[in-house]
Amino acid sequence: MSVIIKTREQEFTDRGSRPLYRIMQDLQLSPQAYLAVRDGVLLTGDERIEDGDVVELISVVSGG
């Protein structure tokens, strides 16, 4: 089993069963640049991501 982490541009698979902030650290994604949503609910970085979860990372950075 694994978890799926989706951003606007990419999709990653992770082993899960650990806090969100750890997964983001490993993927080198800044917590400043994303909000995480699972089943329509916003997640804080300490939330444990378990096998089978799908987490969407919503980019919050805009401008040009």
Added chain:
Amino acid sequence: MKCKKCDQKAVINLQHHNISFCKEHFLEWMRVQTERVIQKFHMFTKEERLLVAVSGGKDSLSLWDILWQLGYQADGLYLDLGINDFNNYSSDSAEFTRRFAEERGLQLTSMDIKAQYGESIPEMAARTKRGHTKPCSQCGLVKRYLLNKLALDGRYDAIVTAHNLDDEAAFLFANVTHWSLDYLGRQYPLLPATTGFARKAKPFCQIYERESAAYAILSGINYIYTECPYSDGSKQLRNKRYLNMMEDEQPGFKTQFYLGYLRALKAGAFPQQQESAAKLEEKRCAKCGQPTQSDGLCTFCRLVNK
């Protein structure tokens, strides 16, 4: 992680403030913070008429929602830039904005730039030397000019834009790295009205971009998630990335950087906006009558007249 106020499960953690909130208390905190900034900088009052620049994005719709909830007389202005070449960026953002206003019964003025001036922003920019590959500077010029003109024509007391702390910190970073003293003297959250120019206020100047997005998501505001296709690879996005790296290392870095600048500005470290405005009052555009630094036509009239 628990909400600081009610002990319920938190949905957001604000590391730079060292607090976490549940949905209800975060939305309340956002309204309180926005009101605090409005009061701190004496931006405007509830008796005044405001024109909010709305793009259909998270920041402008969140700000408009908060101003409405706080009881301010805030109308919206949407400029349709005609950017539909790579995706339906302008058409989609117009639709998000229209629906938002309709759902809340808010007054929205829309201007289609192509219908008004015969060309979209990318078409206008394509005729210029600097804008034929990327229309961003022409886009900025047109938006600033029309926002000001429509605010003056509509007799609004102030223009309100949703520049957030990340925007302000990124502009500041760019201006510091180039030592652009003129710009450094103008980045105050409130620019008072001067001859030919409406008052401008930025009530989100101390709100992180992440907080503004969280407000939109938690309030159920549907906003355009797609980015302007021309923003890809922009210097502003690059600077935001650098600043976020600093923020990850040192929570509160962006706030310190920006608030430190405001203190330096207040202490007289940079030339003030009034001095720049005084220079502008000497000349007027031969076509539209707006103050300008050039002889003959102003930059906007030269662009749309070609």
